Amino acid sequence: MGIIGKLSPDKLNFFNSQGYVVIESFASNEEIEAMRTQMDHLLQSFDLSSSSSVFSTKNQQKVTDDYFYESAEKISFFFEEKAFGDDGNLKQPKELSINKVGHALHEIDPVFKNLSCSEKVSDLLRSLGYKRPVIIQSMYIFKQPGIGGEVVPHQDNSFLYTEPTTCTGLWLALEDATITNGCLWAIPGSHKNGLVRRFLRGEEGVYFDRPSPSYDQKDFVPVEVKAGSLVVIHGDLIHQSFENQSSKSRHAYSLHVVDTDGCKWAQENWIRRKVQPEPLYVSSPTQ
Numbered sequence: 001m002g003i004i005g006k007l008s009p010d011k012l013n014f015f016n017s018q019g020y021v022v023i024e025s026f027a028s029n030e031e032i033e034a035m036r037t038q039m040d041h042l043l044q045s046f047d048l049s050s051s052s053s054v055f056s057t058k059n060q061q062k063v064t065d066d067y068f069y070e071s072a073e074k075i076s077f078f079f080e081e082k083a084f085g086d087d088g089n090l091k092q093p094k095e096l097s098i099n100k101v102g103h104a105l106h107e108i109d110p111v112f113k114n115l116s117c118s119e120k121v122s123d124l125l126r127s128l129g130y131k132r133p134v135i136i137q138s139m140y141i142f143k144q145p146g147i148g149g150e151v152v153p154h155q156d157n158s159f160l161y162t163e164p165t166t167c168t169g170l171w172l173a174l175e176d177a178t179i180t181n182g183c184l185w186a187i188p189g190s191h192k193n194g195l196v197r198r199f200l201r202g203e204e205g206v207y208f209d210r211p212s213p214s215y216d217q218k219d220f221v222p223v224e225v226k227a228g229s230l231v232v233i234h235g236d237l238i239h240q241s242f243e244n245q246s247s248k249s250r251h252a253y254s255l256h257v258v259d260t261d262g263c264k265w266a267q268e269n270w271i272r273r274k275v276q277p278e279p280l281y282v283s284s285p286t287q
């Protein structure tokens with residue numbers, strides 16, 4: 001198991017210089033199948049009348065509501081912006097209308113917890129230097145065929161800020177992710193330029209503390225991966241994904257991890273936990 005999760009010196013060098021690295025075959029076919037089947041069950045039992053919350057990275061300030069805030073400690077369902085017709089009804093079945101499910105699958109659902117709290121995830125985090133890592137959010141992202149929305153260029157540290165910054169994204173492909181169905185794109189090395197802006201939660205809701213810089217699309221490279229591959233993403237890496245205009249979905253399960261040793265969770269983050277999350281492990285001083 002340790003061999004799967006622990007980053008080799010080559011992989012670590014790649015991560016440090018590029019800001020991301022791909023670990024192929026991180027999850028087995030059985031693990032992928034288990035998570036996909038479990039998500040089918042969760043979708044079947046999702047009551048359409050319980051939410052019509054939309055997730056959009058283009059209109060994030062507008063769509064953030066109490067349902068979103070409370071999702072930090074729940075399994076909550078967010079629709080695609082383009083899921084609804086002019087009459088307000090879904091244009092396709094609910095299973096094909098959801099943008100993502102979040103943000104505490106890793107804590108609440110036994111199947112997702114199994115992978116999230118596995119030895120290989122802990123081994124990986126140890127090799128990245130984490131001392132007392134906490135998974136602060138999880139998301140099942142669908143990138144639905146035809147309507148899967150774009151994710152605009154961003155850095156994960158903007159949303160999950162600690163002082164000093166410690167966020168890493170672990171993005172697991174549950175289906176092959178290609179240029180056609182909306183794979184990740186990243187600006188290699190952009191993590192070295194520091195954090196550009198923060199996403200803050202204030203009295204009036206959420207907002208960015210400054211506008212986004214404009215990025216040259218020529219600087220992005222596609223990160224096409226096979227199902228089962230894990231993309232490890234530095235918290236300062238500029239990354240994005242485009243709309244999925246193809247007929248194939250692009251499911252992924254993503255975890256965001258922060259350290260709780262020697263750093264402080266920012267009170268202005270959108271996540272304000274009522275119950276503090278448990279660390280995955282605590283390193284002994286000799287580790």
Ligand SMILES: O=C(O)CCC(=O)C(=O)O
Binds near residue numbers: 239
């Ligand atoms: O799945 C995607 O398309 C984007 C995910 C992402 O950017 C993130 O989790 O930070």
